[in-house]
Amino acid sequence: MAVERSEPASRPDRGAWVLAATIIASSMAFIDMTVVNVALPVLQRGLGATFAEAQWVVEAYTLFLSALVLAGGTLGDLYGRRRCFCLGILIFALASGACGLAPDPIALIVARAVQGMGSALLMPGSLAILAAGFPAERRGRAIGLWSAASGVCVAIAPAFGGWLIDTFSWRWVFLINLPLAAVALAITWTKLAESRGREGGRLDLPGTVLATLGLGGLTFGLIEAGRAGFADVLADGSIAFGILALAAFFIVERRSRWLDQDPERSDSLWTERSSQLLRCTLQRGRQHFLTFTDSDCVIPFHSFRQPGKN
Numbered sequence: 001m002a003v004e005r006s007e008p009a010s011r012p013d014r015g016a017w018v019l020a021a022t023i024i025a026s027s028m029a030f031i032d033m034t035v036v037n038v039a040l041p042v043l044q045r046g047l048g049a050t051f052a053e054a055q056w057v058v059e060a061y062t063l064f065l066s067a068l069v070l071a072g073g074t075l076g077d078l079y080g081r082r083r084c085f086c087l088g089i090l091i092f093a094l095a096s097g098a099c100g101l102a103p104d105p106i107a108l109i110v111a112r113a114v115q116g117m118g119s120a121l122l123m124p125g126s127l128a129i130l131a132a133g134f135p136a137e138r139r140g141r142a143i144g145l146w147s148a149a150s151g152v153c154v155a156i157a158p159a160f161g162g163w164l165i166d167t168f169s170w171r172w173v174f175l176i177n178l179p180l181a182a183v184a185l186a187i188t189w190t191k192l193a194e195s196r197g198r199e200g201g202r203l204d205l206p207g208t209v210l211a212t213l214g215l216g217g218l219t220f221g222l223i224e225a226g227r228a229g230f231a232d233v234l235a236d237g238s239i240a241f242g243i244l245a246l247a248a249f250f251i252v253e254r255r256s257r258w259l260d261q262d263p264e265r266s267d268s269l270w271t272e273r274s275s276q277l278l279r280c281t282l283q284r285g286r287q288h289f290l291t292f293t294d295s296d297c298v299i300p301f302h303s304f305r306q307p308g309k310n
Helices: 012-047 051-079 081-100 105-133 136-167 177-191 205-228 233-259 272-291 295-305
Strands: none
Touching (some): 012 051, 012 081, 012 105, 012 177, 051 105, 081 105, 081 177
Protein backbone atom coordinates (compact mmCIF):
# COMPACT_ATOMS: atom_id res chain seq x y z
CA MET A 1 0.00 0.00 0.00
CA ALA A 2 1.12 3.58 -0.64
CA VAL A 3 2.13 5.37 2.50
CA GLU A 4 0.61 8.79 3.14
CA ARG A 5 3.08 10.71 5.27
CA SER A 6 1.75 13.80 7.00
CA GLU A 7 0.98 15.38 10.34
CA PRO A 8 -2.81 15.61 10.57
CA ALA A 9 -4.43 18.85 11.58
CA SER A 10 -5.98 17.31 14.66
CA ARG A 11 -5.89 20.56 16.60
CA PRO A 12 -8.38 23.31 15.65
CA ASP A 13 -5.63 25.95 15.43
CA ARG A 14 -3.62 23.81 13.00
CA GLY A 15 -6.71 23.28 10.85
CA ALA A 16 -7.38 27.02 10.78
CA TRP A 17 -3.85 27.67 9.49
CA VAL A 18 -4.25 25.04 6.78
CA LEU A 19 -7.50 26.63 5.64
CA ALA A 20 -6.06 30.15 5.73
CA ALA A 21 -3.00 29.27 3.65
CA THR A 22 -4.86 27.24 1.03
CA ILE A 23 -7.74 29.71 0.67
CA ILE A 24 -5.45 32.73 0.25
CA ALA A 25 -3.16 31.00 -2.25
CA SER A 26 -5.82 29.32 -4.39
CA SER A 27 -7.96 32.46 -4.38
CA MET A 28 -5.11 34.35 -6.03
CA ALA A 29 -5.05 31.83 -8.84
CA PHE A 30 -8.84 31.70 -9.23
CA ILE A 31 -9.20 35.49 -9.16
CA ASP A 32 -6.58 35.95 -11.87
CA MET A 33 -8.74 33.83 -14.20
CA THR A 34 -11.50 36.48 -14.12
CA VAL A 35 -10.25 39.84 -12.91
CA VAL A 36 -7.84 40.33 -15.82
CA ASN A 37 -10.81 40.51 -18.21
CA VAL A 38 -11.93 43.67 -16.42
CA ALA A 39 -8.53 45.28 -16.97
CA LEU A 40 -8.17 44.34 -20.64
CA PRO A 41 -9.58 47.53 -22.25
CA VAL A 42 -7.43 49.82 -20.09
CA LEU A 43 -4.47 47.48 -20.35
CA GLN A 44 -4.64 47.45 -24.15
CA ARG A 45 -4.67 51.22 -24.36
CA GLY A 46 -1.88 51.59 -21.82
CA LEU A 47 0.48 49.14 -23.52
CA GLY A 48 -0.65 49.73 -27.09
CA ALA A 49 -1.54 46.04 -27.46
CA THR A 50 -3.29 44.61 -30.48
CA PHE A 51 -6.53 42.67 -30.14
CA ALA A 52 -4.69 39.35 -30.52
CA GLU A 53 -2.09 40.32 -27.90
CA ALA A 54 -4.85 41.32 -25.47
CA GLN A 55 -6.50 37.94 -25.93
CA TRP A 56 -3.24 36.12 -25.27
CA VAL A 57 -2.87 37.98 -21.97
CA VAL A 58 -5.82 35.83 -20.85
CA GLU A 59 -5.05 32.69 -22.85
CA ALA A 60 -1.37 32.29 -21.92
CA TYR A 61 -2.34 31.82 -18.27
CA THR A 62 -5.08 29.30 -19.08
CA LEU A 63 -2.91 27.34 -21.51
CA PHE A 64 0.03 26.74 -19.16
CA LEU A 65 -2.17 26.10 -16.13
CA SER A 66 -4.23 23.49 -17.97
CA ALA A 67 -1.20 21.81 -19.54
CA LEU A 68 0.82 21.51 -16.33
CA VAL A 69 -1.75 21.03 -13.55
CA LEU A 70 -1.59 17.22 -13.66
CA ALA A 71 2.21 17.20 -13.49
CA GLY A 72 2.13 19.83 -10.73
CA GLY A 73 -0.05 17.67 -8.49
CA THR A 74 2.22 14.66 -9.02
CA LEU A 75 5.37 16.63 -8.19
CA GLY A 76 3.80 17.59 -4.86
CA ASP A 77 2.99 13.95 -4.07
CA LEU A 78 6.55 12.86 -4.82
CA TYR A 79 8.73 15.70 -3.54
CA GLY A 80 6.61 17.27 -0.82
CA ARG A 81 3.30 19.08 -1.02
CA ARG A 82 4.27 21.98 1.20
CA ARG A 83 7.53 22.45 -0.72
CA CYS A 84 5.85 22.47 -4.14
CA PHE A 85 2.97 24.59 -2.84
CA CYS A 86 5.43 27.22 -1.60
CA LEU A 87 7.33 27.05 -4.88
CA GLY A 88 4.10 27.60 -6.78
CA ILE A 89 3.20 30.61 -4.62
CA LEU A 90 6.69 32.07 -5.11
CA ILE A 91 6.59 31.62 -8.90
CA PHE A 92 3.10 33.08 -9.04
CA ALA A 93 4.12 36.09 -6.93
CA LEU A 94 7.26 36.84 -8.96
CA ALA A 95 5.29 36.52 -12.20
CA SER A 96 2.59 38.82 -10.78
CA GLY A 97 5.25 41.43 -10.08
CA ALA A 98 6.54 41.04 -13.62
CA CYS A 99 2.99 41.46 -14.95
CA GLY A 100 2.51 44.64 -12.94
CA LEU A 101 5.79 46.10 -14.22
CA ALA A 102 5.50 44.84 -17.82
CA PRO A 103 6.70 47.50 -20.31
CA ASP A 104 5.03 45.97 -23.37
CA PRO A 105 2.44 43.34 -24.36
CA ILE A 106 4.96 40.57 -25.09
CA ALA A 107 6.54 40.89 -21.63
CA LEU A 108 3.08 40.75 -20.08
CA ILE A 109 2.10 37.63 -22.05
CA VAL A 110 5.31 35.85 -21.02
CA ALA A 111 4.76 36.79 -17.38
CA ARG A 112 1.17 35.53 -17.57
CA ALA A 113 2.45 32.20 -18.90
CA VAL A 114 4.80 31.95 -15.90
CA GLN A 115 1.85 32.77 -13.63
CA GLY A 116 0.06 29.77 -15.11
CA MET A 117 3.08 27.58 -14.28
CA GLY A 118 2.95 28.74 -10.67
CA SER A 119 -0.79 28.07 -10.49
CA ALA A 120 -0.22 24.55 -11.79
CA LEU A 121 1.77 23.88 -8.62
CA LEU A 122 -0.29 25.76 -6.04
CA MET A 123 -3.82 24.82 -7.13
CA PRO A 124 -3.51 21.02 -6.90
CA GLY A 125 -1.23 21.53 -3.89
CA SER A 126 -3.94 23.38 -1.99
CA LEU A 127 -6.39 20.48 -2.30
CA ALA A 128 -3.71 17.92 -1.47
CA ILE A 129 -2.65 19.84 1.64
CA LEU A 130 -6.29 20.07 2.76
CA ALA A 131 -6.76 16.34 2.29
CA ALA A 132 -3.56 15.52 4.18
CA GLY A 133 -4.11 18.13 6.88
CA PHE A 134 -7.53 17.01 8.12
CA PRO A 135 -8.76 13.64 9.42
CA ALA A 136 -11.39 11.91 7.31
CA GLU A 137 -14.33 13.01 9.46
CA ARG A 138 -13.43 16.71 9.07
CA ARG A 139 -12.05 16.65 5.53
CA GLY A 140 -15.35 17.15 3.69
CA ARG A 141 -16.24 20.21 5.77
CA ALA A 142 -12.77 21.69 5.26
CA ILE A 143 -12.93 21.25 1.48
CA GLY A 144 -16.43 22.75 1.49
CA LEU A 145 -15.18 25.83 3.35
CA TRP A 146 -12.25 26.12 0.95
CA SER A 147 -14.55 25.85 -2.06
CA ALA A 148 -17.06 28.37 -0.68
CA ALA A 149 -14.39 30.92 0.21
CA SER A 150 -12.77 30.57 -3.21
CA GLY A 151 -16.16 30.99 -4.86
CA VAL A 152 -16.83 34.20 -2.94
CA CYS A 153 -13.43 35.57 -3.98
CA VAL A 154 -14.12 34.78 -7.63
CA ALA A 155 -17.56 36.42 -7.40
CA ILE A 156 -16.24 39.71 -6.01
CA ALA A 157 -13.09 39.74 -8.16
CA PRO A 158 -14.52 41.76 -11.10
CA ALA A 159 -15.87 44.50 -8.81
CA PHE A 160 -12.67 44.60 -6.78
CA GLY A 161 -10.59 44.66 -9.95
CA GLY A 162 -12.64 47.54 -11.31
CA TRP A 163 -12.10 49.49 -8.09
CA LEU A 164 -8.33 48.91 -8.26
CA ILE A 165 -8.25 50.10 -11.87
CA ASP A 166 -10.32 53.22 -11.20
CA THR A 167 -8.48 54.11 -7.99
CA PHE A 168 -4.90 53.20 -8.89
CA SER A 169 -3.98 51.49 -12.17
CA TRP A 170 -4.53 48.27 -14.11
CA ARG A 171 -1.10 47.21 -12.87
CA TRP A 172 -2.49 46.80 -9.35
CA VAL A 173 -4.68 43.96 -10.58
CA PHE A 174 -1.41 41.98 -10.58
CA LEU A 175 0.57 43.76 -7.86
CA ILE A 176 -2.13 43.09 -5.26
CA ASN A 177 -1.04 39.44 -5.36
CA LEU A 178 2.34 40.25 -3.77
CA PRO A 179 1.14 40.90 -0.18
CA LEU A 180 -1.34 38.02 -0.42
CA ALA A 181 1.43 35.67 -1.57
CA ALA A 182 3.69 36.84 1.26
CA VAL A 183 1.01 36.01 3.86
CA ALA A 184 0.29 32.61 2.30
CA LEU A 185 4.01 31.77 2.15
CA ALA A 186 4.60 32.78 5.77
CA ILE A 187 1.68 30.68 7.04
CA THR A 188 2.57 27.66 4.91
CA TRP A 189 6.25 27.59 5.81
CA THR A 190 5.85 28.20 9.54
CA LYS A 191 2.53 26.51 10.41
CA LEU A 192 1.96 23.64 7.99
CA ALA A 193 3.54 20.20 8.13
CA GLU A 194 5.12 18.54 5.11
CA SER A 195 3.36 15.58 3.52
CA ARG A 196 3.89 13.24 0.59
CA GLY A 197 1.63 10.87 -1.29
CA ARG A 198 4.08 8.05 -1.96
CA GLU A 199 7.28 6.69 -0.48
CA GLY A 200 10.08 5.74 -2.82
CA GLY A 201 8.22 6.90 -5.91
CA ARG A 202 9.81 8.34 -9.02
CA LEU A 203 8.56 10.81 -11.59
CA ASP A 204 6.70 9.08 -14.41
CA LEU A 205 8.45 10.97 -17.22
CA PRO A 206 6.60 9.39 -20.21
CA GLY A 207 3.24 9.96 -18.54
CA THR A 208 4.14 13.52 -17.55
CA VAL A 209 5.23 14.46 -21.08
CA LEU A 210 2.18 12.87 -22.71
CA ALA A 211 -0.25 14.42 -20.22
CA THR A 212 1.31 17.87 -20.66
CA LEU A 213 1.23 17.64 -24.46
CA GLY A 214 -2.29 16.25 -24.47
CA LEU A 215 -3.81 18.80 -22.10
CA GLY A 216 -1.87 21.64 -23.71
CA GLY A 217 -2.92 20.65 -27.22
CA LEU A 218 -6.56 20.20 -26.24
CA THR A 219 -6.70 23.52 -24.38
CA PHE A 220 -4.99 25.41 -27.20
CA GLY A 221 -7.36 23.85 -29.70
CA LEU A 222 -10.42 24.90 -27.68
CA ILE A 223 -9.01 28.42 -27.40
CA GLU A 224 -8.51 28.64 -31.16
CA ALA A 225 -11.90 27.06 -31.86
CA GLY A 226 -13.60 29.61 -29.62
CA ARG A 227 -11.96 32.39 -31.60
CA ALA A 228 -11.88 31.07 -35.17
CA GLY A 229 -14.43 28.24 -35.16
CA PHE A 230 -14.05 24.50 -35.51
CA ALA A 231 -13.43 24.86 -39.24
CA ASP A 232 -10.03 26.37 -38.43
CA VAL A 233 -7.16 24.04 -39.37
CA LEU A 234 -5.00 25.03 -36.41
CA ALA A 235 -7.85 24.48 -33.93
CA ASP A 236 -8.77 21.08 -35.39
CA GLY A 237 -5.13 19.97 -35.59
CA SER A 238 -4.43 20.99 -32.00
CA ILE A 239 -7.52 19.21 -30.68
CA ALA A 240 -6.67 16.06 -32.66
CA PHE A 241 -3.07 16.18 -31.40
CA GLY A 242 -4.28 16.61 -27.82
CA ILE A 243 -6.69 13.68 -28.09
CA LEU A 244 -3.99 11.42 -29.57
CA ALA A 245 -1.50 12.40 -26.86
CA LEU A 246 -4.06 11.76 -24.11
CA ALA A 247 -4.94 8.40 -25.68
CA ALA A 248 -1.25 7.49 -25.66
CA PHE A 249 -1.10 8.67 -22.04
CA PHE A 250 -3.92 6.35 -20.99
CA ILE A 251 -2.30 3.41 -22.79
CA VAL A 252 1.12 4.04 -21.22
CA GLU A 253 -0.35 4.49 -17.74
CA ARG A 254 -2.56 1.41 -18.02
CA ARG A 255 0.42 -0.68 -19.10
CA SER A 256 2.56 0.75 -16.31
CA ARG A 257 0.04 -0.15 -13.61
CA TRP A 258 -0.65 -3.57 -15.16
CA LEU A 259 3.05 -4.50 -15.16
CA ASP A 260 3.60 -3.32 -11.59
CA GLN A 261 2.98 -6.04 -9.00
CA ASP A 262 1.76 -3.47 -6.48
CA PRO A 263 -0.33 -0.87 -8.36
CA GLU A 264 -0.68 1.25 -5.23
CA ARG A 265 3.08 1.80 -5.20
CA SER A 266 3.35 2.23 -8.95
CA ASP A 267 5.15 5.26 -10.36
CA SER A 268 2.20 5.77 -12.70
CA LEU A 269 1.04 9.36 -13.03
CA TRP A 270 -2.58 8.19 -13.20
CA THR A 271 -4.21 8.13 -9.76
CA GLU A 272 -7.71 8.88 -8.49
CA ARG A 273 -6.70 12.45 -7.66
CA SER A 274 -5.10 12.77 -11.09
CA SER A 275 -8.40 11.81 -12.70
CA GLN A 276 -10.14 14.52 -10.69
CA LEU A 277 -7.56 17.08 -11.80
CA LEU A 278 -8.02 16.00 -15.42
CA ARG A 279 -11.79 16.42 -15.21
CA CYS A 280 -11.34 19.90 -13.72
CA THR A 281 -8.87 20.81 -16.46
CA LEU A 282 -11.17 19.68 -19.27
CA GLN A 283 -14.05 21.59 -17.66
CA ARG A 284 -11.85 24.70 -17.50
CA GLY A 285 -11.05 24.33 -21.20
CA ARG A 286 -14.74 24.03 -22.02
CA GLN A 287 -15.54 27.14 -20.00
CA HIS A 288 -12.76 29.02 -21.76
CA PHE A 289 -14.17 27.97 -25.14
CA LEU A 290 -17.59 29.29 -24.12
CA THR A 291 -16.01 32.57 -23.03
CA PHE A 292 -15.04 33.30 -26.62
CA THR A 293 -18.26 32.03 -28.22
CA ASP A 294 -21.00 33.37 -25.92
CA SER A 295 -22.05 36.85 -27.02
CA ASP A 296 -22.48 38.10 -23.46
CA CYS A 297 -18.92 37.11 -22.59
CA VAL A 298 -17.33 38.55 -25.73
CA ILE A 299 -18.71 42.05 -25.13
CA PRO A 300 -15.61 43.19 -23.15
CA PHE A 301 -13.41 42.32 -26.15
CA HIS A 302 -15.60 44.26 -28.57
CA SER A 303 -15.40 47.27 -26.27
CA PHE A 304 -11.68 47.67 -26.83
CA ARG A 305 -11.18 46.42 -30.36
CA GLN A 306 -11.71 49.97 -31.61
CA PRO A 307 -9.40 52.40 -29.79
CA GLY A 308 -11.89 55.27 -29.89
CA LYS A 309 -14.60 53.44 -27.95
CA ASN A 310 -14.98 52.52 -24.28
